[in-house]
Amino acid sequence: MSILADLKARFRREHVTLQLDDIQALILRARPEPYVGIHAMLHVNDAAGGRDLVRRMADHVPSAGGWTDDRDAWMDVAISHAGLQALGVPEASLASFPLPFRQGMAARAAQLRDVGENAPEHWDDAFRPGTCHIALTIYARDEAARDAAVATAMGELERSHGVTLVGTHAFGADADAKNPFGFRDSISQPAIAGGGVAPMPGQERAIAAGEFILGENSETGAPLALPDPPELGRNGSFVVLRKYESRVGAFNDFVKRHAGSEGDEERFAAKLFGRWRSGAPLVLNPDRDDPALGADPARNNGFDFSKDPRGLACPHGAHMRRLNPRDSALTILTDVNIHRIIRRSSTFGPKWSRDVTAADDAKGERGIFFIFISARAYDTIEFFQQEWINRGNFIDLADERDPVVGLHETPGTFTMPATPVRRRVDGVTTFNRLRGGEYLFMPSLTALRWIGEGRW
Amino acid sequence: MTQDSTDPRLAEETALQAIRRRIEEVAHDAPQLAKIALEAMVRKHNPDLKGSAQSAGRAGRQSGNVSELTAIARLTPGGAERLRRIFDLTNGNMDGAQRVSTLHDMRFVFFDNDTRILFATTYDGDWDTYINDFATKIPELMDLLFANVEGWPGIASPDVKDFIARLQIDAAGWFVSNPQVTVVDVRRYQRMDKALAAFLDEVAAHPPQDEATRRALDALSRALSQPEGVDY
Numbered sequence: 292m293s294i295l296a297d298l299k300a301r302f303r304r305e306h307v308t309l310q311l312d313d314i315q316a317l318i319l320r321a322r323p324e325p326y327v328g329i330h331a332m333l334h335v336n337d338a339a340g341g342r343d344l345v346r347r348m349a350d351h352v353p354s355a356g357g358w359t360d361d362r363d364a365w366m367d368v369a370i371s372h373a374g375l376q377a378l379g380v381p382e383a384s385l386a387s388f389p390l391p392f393r394q395g396m397a398a399r400a401a402q403l404r405d406v407g408e409n410a411p412e413h414w415d416d417a418f419r420p421g422t423c424h425i426a427l428t429i430y431a432r433d434e435a436a437r438d439a440a441v442a443t444a445m446g447e448l449e450r451s452h453g454v455t456l457v458g459t460h461a462f463g464a465d466a467d468a469k470n471p472f473g474f475r476d477s478i479s480q481p482a483i484a485g486g487g488v489a490p491m492p493g494q495e496r497a498i499a500a501g502e503f504i505l506g507e508n509s510e511t512g513a514p515l516a517l518p519d520p521p522e523l524g525r526n527g528s529f530v531v532l533r534k535y536e537s538r539v540g541a542f543n544d545f546v547k548r549h550a551g552s553e554g555d556e557e558r559f560a561a562k563l564f565g566r567w568r569s570g571a572p573l574v575l576n577p578d579r580d581d582p583a584l585g586a587d588p589a590r591n592n593g594f595d596f597s598k599d600p601r602g603l604a605c606p607h608g609a610h611m612r613r614l615n616p617r618d619s620a621l622t623i624l625t626d627v628n629i630h631r632i633i634r635r636s637s638t639f640g641p642k643w644s645r646d647v648t649a650a651d652d653a654k655g656e657r658g659i660f661f662i663f664i665s666a667r668a669y670d671t672i673e674f675f676q677q678e679w680i681n682r683g684n685f686i687d688l689a690d691e692r693d694p695v696v697g698l699h700e701t702p703g704t705f706t707m708p709a710t711p712v713r714r715r716v717d718g719v720t721t722f723n724r725l726r727g728g729e730y731l732f733m734p735s736l737t738a739l740r741w742i743g744e745g746r747w
Numbered sequence: 748m749t750q751d752s753t754d755p756r757l758a759e760e761t762a763l764q765a766i767r768r769r770i771e772e773v774a775h776d777a778p779q780l781a782k783i784a785l786e787a788m789v790r791k792h793n794p795d796l797k798g799s800a801q802s803a804g805r806a807g808r809q810s811g812n813v814s815e816l817t818a819i820a821r822l823t824p825g826g827a828e829r830l831r832r833i834f835d836l837t838n839g840n841m842d843g844a845q846r847v848s849t850l851h852d853m854r855f856v857f858f859d860n861d862t863r864i865l866f867a868t869t870y871d872g873d874w875d876t877y878i879n880d881f882a883t884k885i886p887e888l889m890d891l892l893f894a895n896v897e898g899w900p901g902i903a904s905p906d907v908k909d910f911i912a913r914l915q916i917d918a919a920g921w922f923v924s925n926p927q928v929t930v931v932d933v934r935r936y937q938r939m940d941k942a943l944a945a946f947l948d949e950v951a952a953h954p955p956q957d958e959a960t961r962r963a964l965d966a967l968s969r970a971l972s973q974p975e976g977v978d979y
Contacts, residue, residue, distance in 0.1 A: 389905075401802075402873065510883045516905030622931040624847045626883040670879055677876050684812075684871065684929050 294321050294588045295359070301488050302359040308485035309500055309507065312356040313526040313735045317367035317635060318503065318664050319358040319486055322477060323432045327463035328637060329441055330660060332417055333425040337453020338379035339745075341424070344451040345370075345378065346743025348427070351443055354736055359488065364431035364440040368739060369530045369731035371395065374424030380523075381747050387519035388732070391669035392529065395420055396728045402673045404681045407700045409725040415534065417458045418727025425454075426532060426731055428637075428662075460534075462637035462660065467569075470636075471537035471657040472560075472695070472722075473643030475570035475585055479592050479615055481631040491593055495617065498631050503528055505666050510629050515666050518732070522746070526735035529668035533661045533728035535696070537640070540649040542722045549716045556645075562707050563694045565611025572611075577604040602708040607686040610695040613679050616686075623678075623685045630671055630679075632663035659723070661696075669730050694719050798926035803874045805908070806915040811926030813851065814874060817867045818914040826895030827861035833891065846885070848930055849877060864896065871929040875908050882907070943971075 298321065311319070335341030345368070353365050370378070372393050376385055391399050397411035397420040405411065417423060427444065431437035448456060470476040482490035484497040485507070501509030506525035509515050518524035546563075550556040557580065561567045567576065569585025574594050576584060585591055595618045599605055605612050612619065616627055640657030665671050678684070681698055683691035692698070694705045703719035734742065741747075803814035822830075834855065844850050851869040858865065881889050882902045889902035896914075900906045928936075947968075955961055 390909075511886070511903040513903050622848055622934075623877070624849075624880060624884055625877070626880045629879055629883055667879065674876055674879075677873055682872075684931050687931060687935055689929075689932060689935075 293324055295323060295361075297588045298488055299359040299361075301491075303487055303489070306485070306489065307487040309355075309483075309487075309504060310526055311358065311487075312354045313737050314355040314504060315367050315733055315736065316353040316355050316358055316362075316365050317428070317430070318528055318633065318733065319355040319483065320362075320365060321480065322430060322468070322635060322637075324468045325463070325465045326430055326432070326468070326637070327434055327437045327461075328428060328430040329437065329459055329461050330637070331427045331429075331444070331459045332423045332457040333427065333448075334422055334455040334457050335374060335377035335424045335453065336455060338377060340451055340453025341374075341378045342743050342745050344447060344454050344743075345425070345739055347447050347450070348444070349736060349739035349743055351440075351447070352736060352739065358486075363433075363436035364429060366427065366429045366440060366444060367733065369426045369428075369532075369733045370742075371423055371426075371729050371731050373421045375732065375742070377424050378742055379745065380742060384519055384523055384747070387516075387524075389516055389669060391673065392730045392732065396531075396533075396730050399669075399673065399730075403676045404698060405676075405725060407698060408721065409698050411727075414725070414727035418534070418729060422457055423729045426530075426729070460639065460660070462639040464638045465642075469568070469643060470638050471539050471640055471643060471659055472542055472564075474560075474564050474566060474568050476638070477634040477636055478566070478570050478588075479611075480633060483633075491589060495595075498628055501666060502629060502631065503633060503664060503666055509666065510626065520747075522741045523734065523738045525737070527738055528664050528666050528733045530662060530664050530731040530733050531668045531672045531728070532731060533672075534658065534726040535661055535723040536655050536658045536726050538649070538652045538720075538722050538724065539643060539657050540647045540652040541720055543645060543647055544649050545718060545720070545722075548718065553645075562606055562609060563705065565605045565609030573605040573609070574599045603710065606705070606707045608683060608688055608691055608694065608706055610693055613686070613693050614675065616679075619686070621685050622687050625685065629667070630674060632665050632668070632671060635662045635664060636660060637662065658726070664733065692719070694722075696723050697721070698725075798923055805874050806912050806917060807874055808918050808921050809873075810921065810923040812871055812929050813869060813923050813926050814872065815867070815869055815918050815921050816874065817865070817916050817918055818911065819863060819865050819916065820914045821897040822857070822862055822864050823895050823897050826897075827857045827864070830855065830857075830864075830892070830895050844888070847877070847881070848934075851930055869923070871931070875911075878902075878908060878911075 333344075348366075348368055351366055352368055353362065372385065372388060372395060375388075385393070391402070396403065397414070397418070400406065400411050411418075411420070429437060429440045429444065431440060448454065468475050468477065481503070482488065482495070482497040483500055483503055485500045486497075490497050499510045500507035501514050505517055505527045506514055506521070518527070546556050546560045550559040557568070561573055561580070566572050567580035567585060569580050569582040570591050571581040571585040572591065572594050574596060575581075575590075596605070596612070596616070597618055600620065602608075602612070607613075607619065615631070616625075637660045639659070663671075680693040680696055683689050688706060691706060692703045694703070697703060697719070699719055699721045702717060704715050704717045705719055707714045707716075798810035801809045803809035803816070807814055807816045809815075844853060849871040851871070854865070854867040856865040856867075857863070886902045890899075893899045893902070898910065900910050904910075950964060955964065
């Protein structure tokens with residue numbers, strides 16, 4: 292059963308407490324498999340023209356009402372702080388947003404550890420500060436559905452004035468839903484309290500809705516800061532968008548260098564990610580891949596680390612375990628439930644193959660839009676970048692960094708617990724280079740109309 | 748809050764005048780300053796011991812992995828007394844603070860007839876990284892301590908970061924002896940020291956016969972038997 296069919300089967304309307312009809316569908320609706328889609332970035336030159344477009348686009352953004360129902364394509368709209376400003380949102384409202392969002396991602400480079408080759412001065416033009424005002428994404432089951440949705444959106448754009456299309460970027464993956472490195476991704480998604488779908492037996496508990504939907508109670512027991520007025524803030528959320536160029540060849544070469552045989556390559560690469568290529572988690576199947584397990588949404592995320600406290604199956608430093616340590620014992624007082632994210636990443640470029648080498652990386656054609664949603668997305672990504680990605684202190688690994696998404700200004704190490712003695716390899720380089728990114732606000736449908744109609 | 752100087756003359760001066768005055772002010776210290784600066788330049792530093800002078804995110808200074816936070820605040824009436832009782836009860840040993848595992852130390856000093864408090868701490872990483880975690884994991888402890896500070900919005904308040912940042916004063920000078928070492932590292936070193944001693948006991952009782960293991964142990968023993976003076 293696919294992930295969407297699985298959610299649909301477990302949805303219970305009577306368990307819904309969220310105002311689903313006001314929340315953008317994407318927040319709850321998982322990516323289809325296979326998926327295709329397009330990201331578009333708009334720049335607003337004229338406030339009135341921009342508002343008029345937002346108002347008309349709002350009619351094409353589906354709500355999360357019936358979020359588990361079948362749908363061919365869906366669109367979402369997110370707006371940067373510079374975008375809200377360009378749309379003429381009043382100063383008092385602009386000032387009510389949290390500081391990192393107001394500053395924008397490029398200005399937060401120090402907190403995000405976006406330095407060296409990841410520094411904003413090297414980013415794509417589309418991500419220069421103040422360029423990306425409105426980000427629009429269309430997800431679809433197939434190309435025909437995508438083209439129809441794109442035609443609708445382009446029609447609205449053509450009828451608008453004072454809005455420039457800065458760029459578009461197509462993405463997609465087949466039914467295996469694999470990332471540029473050939474691993475199924477976006478598997479672990481939090482269950483959101485009040486969304487109508489209870490967590491699977493044996494899975495983690497549902498996370499307080501306010502961690503994802505503004506205005507609802509968060510894990511603190513109270514709502515997070517709500518942008519003002521409530522028509523603007525309520526039922527919205529924040530989005531982190533980071534475009535990475537994936538050095539698949541360098542990664543392949545690294546794996547080949549440290550693994551003895553082709554079979555060992557698969558095992559070694561799985562240790563770096565924490566899952567086998569199919570998505571089967573190492574803790575459930577430490578010895579070999581199990582494609583049936585990887586493809587089964589009822590089982591591929593149904594685990595914790597209680598049986599692997601030493602990291603013998605899944606290393607503490609594996610990408611998956613770092614970014615969702617679940618019940619692992621951490622050295623630092625941490626609430627893992629406030630660092631959960633709704634993953635909506637999209638992969639672009641040719642499919643992974645073992646034959647890609649570092650020489651192929653120069654083309655820069657493979658990559659990933661790392662996208663996630665959380666009511667504290669700006670805090671979460673800064674926490675990830677500082678603590679869980681570019682450091683090892685929280686798992687007693689000193690300066691060791693994430694082998695997949697870490698920034699390695701000098702080559703890093705990767706530690707694999709084993710008996711009788713651990714194995715540590717060196718030569719980890721930056722396999723995903725940042726090409727740009729932005730903090731975005733994903734308004735409710737009410738807020739999109741509030742902005743579009745300039746109701747202030 | 749960064750306070751460059753509280754000297755009222757500065758507001759009146761041009762930048763050039765200010766530089767001239769500062770040079771004159773330090774001129775009589777020049778021989779000693781030059782000596783310190785020269786020593787710092789010529790000394791060969793082990794990179795593991797190297798510090799830095801960066802900002803700890805929003806406020807405070809950072810040296811290597813370690814940061815400082817200094818804040819001065821007004822206390823609520825009776826606040827000092829309540830805090831004293833807490834410190835007496837716990838002997839200054841706060842379990843929640845230990846669980847945090849990023850705090851090297853915390854210092855609470857009352858002054859101005861118990862109406863104000865100086866809070867100073869040394870900790871690992873950036874200033875506000877774990878604030879959200881405190882708000883859900885140890886909210887009672889945070890509120891117990893800081894509710895005695897005037898205007899404390901509560902640890903779960905969206906304004907708490909702004910509130911703390913407003914009270915903070917960057918240290919003008921700050922020295923860290925082990926800037927690259929975190930609290931977690933120290934705990935690991937202590938554990939490793941014991942484990943290593945036990946391991947060496949075991950090996951001494953049953954010396955390995957194969958050459959590769961003997962060589963590895965010899966290298967280990969050499970590395971361990973080079974005590975170094977503490978050289979900053």
